[in-house]
Amino acid sequence: MEPGAARQNREPGKGIGEMIVFVGNEEKGFFIRDVAKKQNLRAAFIRPSLHIKDQVGEILACQQCKYLVYDIEQYTDTGDVIAEEIRRIRMANNAMPVIYASGYNQQSDIVMFLKYKGIRNFIFSAYLADKKEDLEKCMLGTAELPEEDPGLEIQDKKRENENSLQKTIGIAGVIPRMGTTTQSVQFVKYLLFKGYKACYIEMNEHGWVEELADAYTATTNDPEIGKVTYQEVDLFYKLEKLPDVLKLGYDYYVYDYGVFSERGFNKVSFLEKDLQIFLVGTKPGEFMKTYELIENNFYNNVIYIFNFCREDKEEHEDTYELMGEKRNVTYFAPDCRDPFIFSNAPLYEQILPLKTAAGMERRNKRRGIFKRKKQMSKKKEQDIF
Structure with missing residues (x-):
């Protein structure tokens, strides 16, 4: 195996076939093994990293990768960066991205950014049996995908943060x-x-x-x-x-x-x-x-x-x-x-x-008056000329 390649679990005597890859700590993603075996797939793991861009090479090196399960808790990147990188990887290798977000709020910024980028398969469950079930539903296309378009909500959040x-x-x-x-x-x-x-x-x-x-x-x-x-x-x-x-x-x-x-x-x-x-x-x-x-x-x-x-x-x-x-x-x-x-x-x-707060309010009022005065002066100048 080449250095940096994903570590794979393969049964003796079986040839290379389609696989499911967990991007993150193997101790957290061990549950994919049972699901992989049930679906007649190979299981592989890519070591965790603080930055998703550092994993891209290893991910794209995985041949015949059909499903990619990302543990988003490992990253220190912002939600928009993670979502965009996962979207780009999907475009490159056509593997289905599944987001391991156990314990996450479904309205958190990172989840909203992922949905906004068209990524709709998530594992939110905390219990082992439920994690496996969620993963299988994502793989089989029977998961309840969110219907709402988060685009407007993300724009509203940005506006709220700015204004x-x-x-x-x-x-x-x-x-x-x-x-x-x-x-x-x-x-x-x-x-x-x-x-x-x-x-x-x-x-x-x-x-x-x-x-x-x-x-x-x-x-x-x-x-x-x-x-x-x-x-x-x-x-x-x-x-x-x-x-x-x-x-x-x-x-x-x-x-x-x-x-x-x-x-x-x-x-x-x-x-x-x-x-x-x-x-x-x-x-x-x-x-x-x-x-x-x-x-x-x-x-x-x-x-x-x-x-x-x-x-x-x-x-x-x-x-x-x-x-x-x-x-x-x-x-x-x-x-x-x-x-x-x-x-x-x-x-x-x-x-x-x-x-x-009172001081801030007085300052804003003064700014408002000053702005109106400037507008009035400008209007007078326009009237003159």
Whole structure:
């Protein structure tokens, strides 16, 4: 076998025939073997890569490839880049692309881009038997393909990103009980303090918002959309209602992702956020996980907040040294006993410096008046000449 070629599983005595190739980690794609055997195909695997372009040569070198199953979680490329590359490969070798997107939201940007490029076969299931069934349906052409054309929706998303004030903040913890929920609420309180309309979204399976509603009578609960309001903070807990929440006109959405190593952690959704924050710690177990994050190439643009650390300048300086080149995106959170009492404006000002919403509004009004004055002056000049 030539160097770089896909590793293949072939039964002794059988000649070269059509095959199904899993592009990604073999430990994740092992389920294709059973499906391949059932369909009298060969199974092959192409090693994972952070960039799909680095795999193109190996993919195109696979002779008689009939199906290509892509694990999109391996990539750090943007959704439009991945979708375009998969489209080009399909045009080159005519193999059917199947997207392994176990645990992905079907409305996530990358899925929408893939659909937009005409790629409609997906494996969203989390359980082994269901993965095999989904793959077989894709291969046999019996999968329920999405009927909607995502083109308009993608254009709307682009327009929203260009014209809307809406910003997204994703917060995740390195281990359980790192204070992720507290910091998420604190960010909302900071934004409210600045005069912006902001809300909290429970992007995990902990059920904290509903527990809060059960524990305190001072909450208001709208079960239809999954909204609890407490101490002036709007908290949303029904992920299936997220598209409706995003239409409510908040300036900022703060997503609490829980623990990054949990099964339900949506890495792609987290990486799509405008501001990505990890809650980390200095204790032995905490820092080992923190170091894993620092070395992980997926998380190159994140901010690190050390929680539950002593107010000790010497200890902070030691931590900065350990963080190395991440020093400039490293912060220390103060002690916060009640998430609904805003505790430390300077910390959030450093991470997300904002003018007050009222000040921004006054500035925009001044710009509007100035623009109208310029238009009026221009009209007068036209009248004169």
